[in-house]
Amino acid sequence: MTAYIIRRLLYMIPIVFGVLLVTFCLFTLVGGDISVQIAGKNADAETIAEIRHEYGFDKPLFVGYEPLVDDQWKEPTDPNVLASYIESPDGDDTIILNDYQRIVAIENAKRQWLGGLFKQRLSDGRILDAWSMLDFNSQFLSHFKKAVTFNFGRDRERQKISEKLLQGVGPSLALTVPMFIGSLIISISLSLIVAFIRGSVGDFVIVVVCVILMSIPYLSYIIFGQLFFAYELDWFPIYYDPSRPMAVSVVLPILIGIIAGLGVGVRFYRTIMLDEIRSDYVRTAFAKGLTTPKVLFKHVLKNAMIPIVTNVVLSLPRLVLGSLLLERFFGIPGLGYLMIEAINSRDFFVLNAMTFMMALLIVIFTLVADICYGWVDPRVKFE
């Protein structure tokens, strides 16, 4: 058992490394340098340079070069020369570079010049000199450093990302935990009933209703639900109000979430229950004269626990993330809301931190699920 857990913990390392690689590719390689967007339209060269330094955009992507003491670097001033160092000077003949482009062009020019020096030293055989030129303080390294130390720095508004994430966890859980428990209880009891009356008209009706529930877009549930129950009938608050307790604001989104997720849930658990109810031990239990509730809740449910527990444990980390759409519509300041804000402002720093933390949680809970699997089913052996 211990050996199994240790091996699984070791296997987590390449997975976490992979997640970091994916987020690096997404947010740094494809997402690119967003310092201009952070600085705003009317920022001067100094501000842009500052922001680039603050968020680390001035660092090389993977490995850079540092000049040695006797290397004298001269900045090119001719705009024509500078323009040749950036990728696309808008494709026209006017070579008036804006502040950002000039900064990047100078950086690229310096990098190319140093790269030339590096190659020359290598070909001259001065490998030690060349080696000491290498600068590993890159964006790639700082991306890893951020994740390992859980210090994700600041977002575009210069607020601490880790604080923002922590603040969002509470409201998200207040929404998703009751929603999850509610839909779990309803789905499992309904699926038990459906499995018991399988083949009858009632079974057919419930399955059809499930498919109908599944086919309505999630957004329509939320919009119509909010319109009727909050706006027209005024039973629930339309929007989250910080002066009122959280419990009041989350009731309607919880109800909507449960109904919207019921179709998928009942169908999923029905399949599990049907697998169990056809087994021999059920026939035996009925044959020896046990009552139906006793068979269903003592025998079938206990055996169906294996897939249920696995599924529940695997769903737990996703609860932290909250519900993107429900939080957006009802103004609940959870992680889902934070995520939409980050998407709208293209704040890659927040998205990056969120992706990594969620992936870490899921990796841990997958391990927990596997251990639970062995705990509820003694037949499972850890090798």
Place this chain on the structure above:
Amino acid sequence: MNNQEVTTDMTQKPVKGRSLWSDGIRRLRKRKFAMVCLVIVLIYFALAGAIYIDEVLQDKFGEKGYEGISLFQWNESIGPSYQKPWLDYEWTPEDSEMSQEGWTFFGTDFLGRSTWRRTLYGAKTSLTVALCASIISLLIGVPLGAIAGYFRGWVDDVIVWFYTTLGTIPYILLLMAFAVVLKDATLFGHEIKGATSVYLAMGLTSWVGICRLIRGEIIKRKESEYVLAARALGCSNGRIIFKHLLPNVFHIIIINFSLRFVGFIHAEVILSFLGLGETDRPSWGGMIDAARTELARGVWWEMTAATVAIFFISLALNIFGDALRDCLDPKLRTD
């Protein structure tokens, strides 16, 4: 002589075995309700295809006077702003003095454009997105899964590591991240616009499930007799995978495809709502997003039209997909 032999053979009527496919399709035909659903799906696809062809024709023959089918002119004002559905109305178009009479099926939006036409056009946008996303995800997932399952060893380790990594990131977060990053980005010199970023993001993130499924199936089947026979006859690995193994798991791909399609249609709605989808042309998600602010003012028809359009194709695809699974893969049957 030869002819005679053939005729004698014919009279004996050799018992011809039915293939898995003809067997499955025969079972499917018996399910009338599933066939109705298939017809509904085909109608949606035919509509999307007709709109596509109409647009191509307009592009080519627009100068020669081809005006296109009026039902597909979603951008044209046909009535006053926010006209209610099912009512006769009189209105004066901006460029003329004469008042006209009109009637709409689903009302009009703020600019007086027909909601009915926009809903029809939305079929093209949504189905294109869902189809492209499915194809991308199959093109990535199926070969990767087949290669991993067939070769095992380090190839398998790398592919499993890769999809476990992607599977570790919550799907909605991964999808949003891809969509945000790809929106208006430039990849390999091509600018990604509108719906392209949507289906690229969905396709690139959703292949994990099918890859895992195909890998498992190939592992199960790679030691079966027909594979051993093919190997003994000297078939190359590529031929065994693509000519012998994949056709045998093709029904799994089809089932997965039909059920996955619904998910893509629903995902498009969410992405459009977040402003990451198609913005120039009508799509169901865009319509729901636009209608959400108008709902409180009593303009319910745009929202309803889009919801109903999504509802029917989802329902039809869900039921048809389930029937397909039951008929093609009896081992997977749930009841």
